[in-house]
Amino acid sequence: MPAVKTKRMPRAVREQQMLDAAVKIFGQRGYMAASMDEIAELAGVSKPLVYLYLNSKEDLFSACIRREAKALIDAVRAGARPDLPADRQLWSGLTAFFTHTARNPDGWSVLHLQARTHGEVFAGEVAAMRAEIVAFVTQLILAAARDAHRDPDLPAAEVAGLAEALVGAAESLADWANATPGVTARQAAATLMNFAWAGLGDLMNGHRWVPPADDEGDQQGSTSPVR
Amino acid sequence: MPAVKTKRMPRAVREQQMLDAAVKIFGQRGYMAASMDEIAELAGVSKPLVYLYLNSKEDLFSACIRREAKALIDAVRAGARPDLPADRQLWSGLTAFFTHTARNPDGWSVLHLQARTHGEVFAGEVAAMRAEIVAFVTQLILAAARDAHRDPDLPAAEVAGLAEALVGAAESLADWANATPGVTARQAAATLMNFAWAGLGDLMNGHRWVPPADDEGDQQGSTSPVR
Amino acid sequence: MPAVKTKRMPRAVREQQMLDAAVKIFGQRGYMAASMDEIAELAGVSKPLVYLYLNSKEDLFSACIRREAKALIDAVRAGARPDLPADRQLWSGLTAFFTHTARNPDGWSVLHLQARTHGEVFAGEVAAMRAEIVAFVTQLILAAARDAHRDPDLPAAEVAGLAEALVGAAESLADWANATPGVTARQAAATLMNFAWAGLGDLMNGHRWVPPADDEGDQQGSTSPVR
Amino acid sequence: MPAVKTKRMPRAVREQQMLDAAVKIFGQRGYMAASMDEIAELAGVSKPLVYLYLNSKEDLFSACIRREAKALIDAVRAGARPDLPADRQLWSGLTAFFTHTARNPDGWSVLHLQARTHGEVFAGEVAAMRAEIVAFVTQLILAAARDAHRDPDLPAAEVAGLAEALVGAAESLADWANATPGVTARQAAATLMNFAWAGLGDLMNGHRWVPPADDEGDQQGSTSPVR
DNA sequence: TATGAATGAGAGTTCATTCAT
DNA sequence: TATGAATGAACTCTCATTCAT
Secondary structure (H helix, E strand, C coil): CCCCCCCCCCHHHHHHHHHHHHHHHHHHHCCCCCCHHHHHHHHCCCHHHHHHHHCCHHHHHHHHHHHHHHHHHHHHHHHCCCCCCHHHHHHHHHHHHHHHHHHCHHHHHHHHHHHHHCHHHHHHHHHHHHHHHHHHHHHHHHHHHHHCCCCCCCCHHHHHHHHHHHHHHHHHHHHHHHHCCCCCHHHHHHHHHHHHHHHHHHHHCCCCCCCCCCCCCCCCCCCCCCC | CCCCCCCCCCHHHHHHHHHHHHHHHHHHHCCCCCCHHHHHHHHCCCHHHHHHHHCCHHHHHHHHHHHHHHHHHHHHHHHCCCCCCHHHHHHHHHHHHHHHHHHCHHHHHHHHHHHHHCHHHHHHHHHHHHHHHHHHHHHHHHHHHHHCCCCCCCCHHHHHHHHHHHHHHHHHHHHHHHHCCCCCHHHHHHHHHHHHHHHHHHHHCCCCCCCCCCCCCCCCCCCCCCC | CCCCCCCCCCHHHHHHHHHHHHHHHHHHHCCCCCCHHHHHHHHCCCHHHHHHHHCCHHHHHHHHHHHHHHHHHHHHHHHCCCCCCHHHHHHHHHHHHHHHHHHCHHHHHHHHHHHHHCHHHHHHHHHHHHHHHHHHHHHHHHHHHHHCCCCCCCCHHHHHHHHHHHHHHHHHHHHHHHHCCCCCHHHHHHHHHHHHHHHHHHHHCCCCCCCCCCCCCCCCCCCCCCC | CCCCCCCCCCHHHHHHHHHHHHHHHHHHHCCCCCCHHHHHHHHCCCHHHHHHHHCCHHHHHHHHHHHHHHHHHHHHHHHCCCCCCHHHHHHHHHHHHHHHHHHCHHHHHHHHHHHHHCHHHHHHHHHHHHHHHHHHHHHHHHHHHHHCCCCCCCCHHHHHHHHHHHHHHHHHHHHHHHHCCCCCHHHHHHHHHHHHHHHHHHHHCCCCCCCCCCCCCCCCCCCCCCC
16 A cells, blocks of 8 residues: 655655655564665655655654654643643643544654664654653643642652653553553543542642651551552 | 683573573664674574574564563562552562562563564563563552452452553653662652552542543533642 | 676566576576575676565576476477478477577476476476476377377377386486587487387387286296397 | 484494485485484484484485495396396396385485486486496397397497487386376386387387488488388 | 584575665 | 665574584
């Protein structure tokens, strides 16, 4: 199923066709197993043209990462509604996120799976995008604290860890949702909200789970999670 | 830096050396980018010997997966203490998990990153291990419910999603901890406990975050996470 | 002594060059001992080009067999003259056959020697060609019977055996002629005609050599071949 | 189905086991495709022992050729009965030949198929055996001439060609008989006697098939084969 | 006599990349 | 703008052969 072979298209269009093909192949096969031959064929052009426009396999992969990262960020941004309370913002952001990853499984695979397995260069490009999302979530956590009129004295490092955990959980759930038929974006988002939001709330109220003083042999409990 | 060339070792020993080398190379480069030459050199043996003992690149990779999966499961099992309350069990299991992944970053990479990007066969081997862990966590969640003498009427599907989210979050945090200098296993475990345990407790009390009825246009909040 | 390196030739031409080289190498070394490197070098191209056009060593060998089989059949067909009496037809067919095998020793080696030692697939391709020739000879034997206005009541099975023997003898003589300097195609053909034609004639007259009733102990001769 | 592993056997016995295995493998796979591993396993010994006794793959193959050549010659010799008339001698020799090749298909394959496709060294070893047989047949032809009390003035070269043709036909028929279920050694021998003996007789009476003076365009017949 | 451990050398095959038009 | 023709380099895998015991 190569693209219809239309000759003499403007460069920008051809490039998008190539990127479409590349994202699909890279997403399904991985960087190393993807072959430029297959990508060119799927794009409906000759291999030299791919090189003329995208320069090399590495550059092509980079371009895929950048395009898909931007698309994902844009989707999440479009889902966010700064006027809503923090929990609603998180909810809509998550929903947008899961919707996008469900609609673009290959792009998501490129970002989350493939880019991280090959060289620091690619990983760096993804890390930049991820940092943006973590920052967004961090902001929400702090906003939630403000909404609650509490200054729960959360140290920055702790907030960072929480944001990281939330984003990490979201990423894992995206893979899970894509791999599990019948799980919708809303369900994935709801699962995560249920899982995380109360915990965050507790934290802000100063209820935290305190690790036992000593790993071995100590018996002392902690704030019981079940009230 | 090839291993010291000790000659004429019994087969079982050589095999472990080869697996050590293979896990390292596979973990760092990925399945496709790893070359049998490099693995053999790192193991301090000739390539034919690798083939004689491990048969093929695929089989070698499989053997790595199986060995590392077993090691991980064993580590978590050794960390679990069935006599403790559920939260303490989760805590010690998580600590063991993060400790193991921190000490075996290459093995963890093989399991979590590399094995999932190449062929259903490999993914299946990992999935089996993951299923064991998810089952363990699921058990803990149910035990927590029992501990609290509540029958919170959590539907099985919801418990599955929660366990999935928890395991997913743990996996992501393991990557994060490995990539972020200065984060200890205990810190990672504490972050996740804080993040998750209170939420689970709330859920069992029937406090759940209810998504807005309609994505577009509805303004009304929900159970506020921040009290 | 690689072929003169002429660059940028149309595919069809290059393919023939490759087949030329392959037939030579396969014919001289055999299928297994022939190396794609050597073939590519003799063809004056790089190995990848051989693979691009001919796909694999097996396919290349198959292509050689098909090309050489066709050439041989065509040569024999071109030599046949359906208007002549049967003996003359056989003579001209044999002459064409020995001429062709003498001019294409490598092709003949591929067909007769090499193709039969590797896998049923290859043997099958040659068998098809051989069957055509045997059919042609069978026809001639029957035509000779008709020419003689005899119905010698030759059973089909016997005719088949005779045709087989004649073709087998021709094949062996082709090898012998190629290996023995100074033996021309005409000489080989004459030898075979002398050897076979009178015997056939006798057979059609009902003079056949009758084997002794019992292998051991019987003394009695048979129709003496020498009158 | 490796040979039963009996330890510490006298060298001569072990060598025969190895040759048995080697002939089987060489005969079925060909020289190049046969692997020393497979031969050693089939022989029920370790590879170094094969090298200790037989020295190298080449030497092993040579030994196979020599053993099988001797066996074949011996079989034919044992079948010959110098006291009989020439035709009966030929008959019994042929029968012995076809019987032996039918009982030792792998050995026959080594001699007739495999040895001729690899290097002049091996071909030479077979040629020596073949020469013996051709000499035997030549003798018979001359004896037949004597029996007939004729000195048909057959030039030596012609006799050589005839013997060659007869032996070649026999070789081809051996392959054919081995490949065609239901064809017995006696049938093969009878076919060849019928095919050849009358022709020889005619020749000795001076009836020979005379080739047309000119290949192209000449119409002139020849001694009609059908009287 | 006999073998487990080990390897140098080379096979077929594929791929990212470029040249010439 | 676009492509058929072509290749250097690297990969997985196999094999005949030897060493040390």
